[in-house]
Amino acid sequence: MSSQKPALAKRDGTYFDQWYADMTVSPARDAIVNRTLGLPPELQSSSLLTWQGIAEMTQELRMPRDGLLLDLACGRGGYGIEIARRTGARLLGVDFSTVALEQARSSSERLLPAGRSEFQIGTLLSTGLPPGAADGVMCVDAVQFAEPPLAAMVEFRRLLAPGGRLVLSCWEAADASDERVSARIRAVNLRRDLPAAGFVDVHVHEKPEWREAERAMWQEADAAPPDSDAAVESLRSEGRRSLDTWDSLRRMFATATAAKLAP
Numbered sequence: 001m002s003s004q005k006p007a008l009a010k011r012d013g014t015y016f017d018q019w020y021a022d023m024t025v026s027p028a029r030d031a032i033v034n035r036t037l038g039l040p041p042e043l044q045s046s047s048l049l050t051w052q053g054i055a056e057m058t059q060e061l062r063m064p065r066d067g068l069l070l071d072l073a074c075g076r077g078g079y080g081i082e083i084a085r086r087t088g089a090r091l092l093g094v095d096f097s098t099v100a101l102e103q104a105r106s107s108s109e110r111l112l113p114a115g116r117s118e119f120q121i122g123t124l125l126s127t128g129l130p131p132g133a134a135d136g137v138m139c140v141d142a143v144q145f146a147e148p149p150l151a152a153m154v155e156f157r158r159l160l161a162p163g164g165r166l167v168l169s170c171w172e173a174a175d176a177s178d179e180r181v182s183a184r185i186r187a188v189n190l191r192r193d194l195p196a197a198g199f200v201d202v203h204v205h206e207k208p209e210w211r212e213a214e215r216a217m218w219q220e221a222d223a224a225p226p227d228s229d230a231a232v233e234s235l236r237s238e239g240r241r242s243l244d245t246w247d248s249l250r251r252m253f254a255t256a257t258a259a260k261l262a263p
Helices: 013-024 027-037 051-061 078-087 098-111 149-159 190-196 208-222 230-244
Strands: 068-072 090-095 117-121 134-140 160-173 199-206 249-258
Touching (some): 013 027, 013 098, 013 230, 027 208, 027 230, 051 078, 051 134, 051 160, 051 208, 051 249, 068 149, 078 090, 078 098, 078 134, 090 098, 098 117, 134 149, 149 160, 160 190, 190 199, 190 249, 208 230
Parallel strands (some): 068 090, 068 134, 134 160
Antiparallel strands (some): 199 249
């Protein structure tokens, strides 16, 4: 998930199923995203992580070969599939859109060995998985959709085995009082909430170079032909809103280690 998702009032499964379905018939939309974020054409992105960002996430996860990687709010699955491919991890993707999960399964069948990936319905706060199930958890551009974001971070900690690693990308408001920023983004505070959720070795970095790639994507979408398909029009609409308030957000990347849970 990403900042290009629709307004809060429209945030339901039916809307997102259509949003993902539109992508399946829009090579133009994928071409804009992949070109500006530096992604290969086979990677199906539904968020805004760059190719360099994937490399940084891969390194920081420190996944053991055959360990279980959870990709939460996985969307079409592209990022988790790529990291699993690089690390030899088993992959479990969770999302609440059945259409997105169908696309993720199709991609994983092409790009990962048989039996190394699974995708299931769930949310950031309700995965149906037992405590300590994962060696690594990743969440790309989606933690703001939990209400509050801290609750998602608590769930991430529950899902990780002690010593397991979390990588997380998102946005934060440059000014928490800036009402141009949605309430869900203003609620995100990684430096405050990750330690409160039970993580140690917390590192939070602003990523201006990722933000500049995002700007390039929005600008290219805005310049697309006026008769473009629905997926490009959605990208253009969100891009115009983002460019109009460009200085209001900071692009963030966090890494953390799961502390031992109290008995």
